[in-house]
Amino acid sequence: MSILVNKKSRIVVQGITGGEGTFHTSQMLLYGTNVVAGVTPGKGGTLYKGNEKDQFERAVPVFNTVSDAVAAEGADTSVIFVPAAFAADAVMEAADTGIRLVVCITEGIPTKDMLAVYDDVRSRHSGVRLIGPNCPGIITPGECKVGIMPGFIHKPGRVGVISRSGTLTYEAVWQLTERGIGQSTCIGIGGDPVVGTRFIDAIRLFNDDDGTDAIIMIGEIGGTAEEEAAEFIKNHVKKPVVGFIAGRTAPPGRRMGHAGAIIAGGKGTAAEKMEAMANAGIIVCDNPALIGETMKLLLAKKSRNGTWRQRRHGKTAVRKSSKKPARVKKAFPKGKKTSKRKS
């Protein structure tokens, strides 16, 4: 099992004939993703096989509008590689068809445009889920890659990964894969201040997914989305969660690459987030090099004690016995082992 995308997902690529769209469509096809259509206004009715640099392994029919692609090919998931100035409109076009999932990769969309998009999706298209913008996309390893992440670092399995970052997500995923731990689904929710799917939304989905045993949540400075998710985890999530927050050494008031990664008015610091997460029973890694190792130790504990599911139904619920803040404190270079969850 997985969340949001799987081998049955039918993908339409908005901006398929552009440079980015072409390259990543070729990569998605190579991964085995079921790309059923592309959209480029004015090029409808053609078959696209890539360009000189990137040849597709099979031709993809191109349509003028997303609704044509949905009608003709039954597309249920859109991925957007449209330049920033036009991306908000592209999301609204996809949402207007009632498509199930819209993944917007584009970086640099003005906040004002995103406020309108967020409002549009939330109030007029409640059945549509938006992921991003400014994100690497979503992948269910071995089944479906919708985005720009390198496919080969992933491995099918039972750990869900959610992150605001791109390459830092790859880092965490690689740490898991290197240790033989596979992933159910990995979602990059995006580095902008306004994103369609937040930590709390993705955590909800992973919590309800039978194919996910544990969750990795990678946040960063800025905003309060991590705190919001921590509160939800504290009250509703029985699956173990390992967390990390990037930007403990970031200066206040500076935008750290991502538009949303900024400590404003003294709010949104890594310390606040880590504390909120630890208080919710999340195992917070101080060191990003230890994310995979921490999850490995946690899962090893699980196999010794039976499955998490059994423990959840048991008398001493995992969450109850581990309410106290648990943090992996050991810093480099001495810390060889990560501390275990206190009980």
Add this chain to the structure above:
Amino acid sequence: MKIHEYQGKEILQKFGVATPQGGVAFSADEAAAVAQRLGGTLWVVKAQIHAGGRGKGGGVKIAKSIDEVRSLATQMLGMRLVTHQTGPEGKIVKRLLIEQGVNIARELYVGITLDRARAMNVVMASTEGGVEIEKVAAETPGKIVKEYVDPSAGFKQFQARKLAFALGLEGDAFKNGVKFLLALYKAYEATDASLAEINPLVVTKEGAVLALDAKINFDDNALFRHPDFAALRDLNEEEPLEIEASKSNLNYIKLDGNVGCMVNGAGLAMATMDIIKLAGGEPANFLDVGGGASAQTVESGFKIILADKNVKAILINIFGGIVRCDRVATGVVEAAKKVKVDIPIVIRLAGTNADLAAEILKNSGLSFLVAENLKDAAEKVTNALAA
């Protein structure tokens, strides 16, 4: 993007936001001329730097004659102004705003910004003007009233009235206050601002409502829609190395530490800075070379990091996805040969073609410290610093 107070006020005036009369001056003579033009008997001389807390630092002074304007301007221009936002090194004052004095009856606060949790803009007002809003929020949050703006409806008259009543405005001041709030929101929207903060907002004894100060920041993502804002950039306010980096399209932020770093991706770059700290160093910079880390980008990155004399070691951390590690490695080798590097370089390349990359680094004849993984990279940085 940040701009000066006088620039913010000029923009606000275009949208009908009332401000005191004033003008910018780059010399004492210009300052006197502006004061002369404004007329009256009282002027305010305000240092223009991109930081708050100027009053406490001696950057805002009152003059009672044109001669006094001239002498205050002479004092202030070229002075090193230190406030809680500039850091101990302060900032050199190069521009002044000369304004007409006003009869202040009350000092209030108004600010507009994005509320990320609600994904809506929020208009905040407080009777505690002249005080930092973060301080008010922490100590007396009840004194801040907020109106959230529905993106499809916009900021409405009734919301402006609610805020004006909450500020205790009456009569002419109430009417002017409502007008002020609506105009301020219009300016915020139209300029793609990320912050419009008026602190203090003053009510004069005559019932006028004026922006005595104005802090406007713009959404960098929306600058393509406002080509005219490029002229508002003041390079004196920016770190020279950051200006240099922006020319090469590098996302670089200078910090005070001793370990430089070069990373692809913003999240991984922040995490790498955190690793440096855990390894016993302090990050000297944030540098995201982005998705297309070519030989050229790597070389420009090297030059910028090495121009910072505090840097005692460099950590390069690339996770090759779309970027191929062998290409990055080639870039690193070429750059290191061109630019003379006499400090240890720790390199960690993972992902696509990492094996080829390791081979290239090994055969380069240069003494790189090649790390296996993130943990190993941190240990190598620690050792490099100890050596």
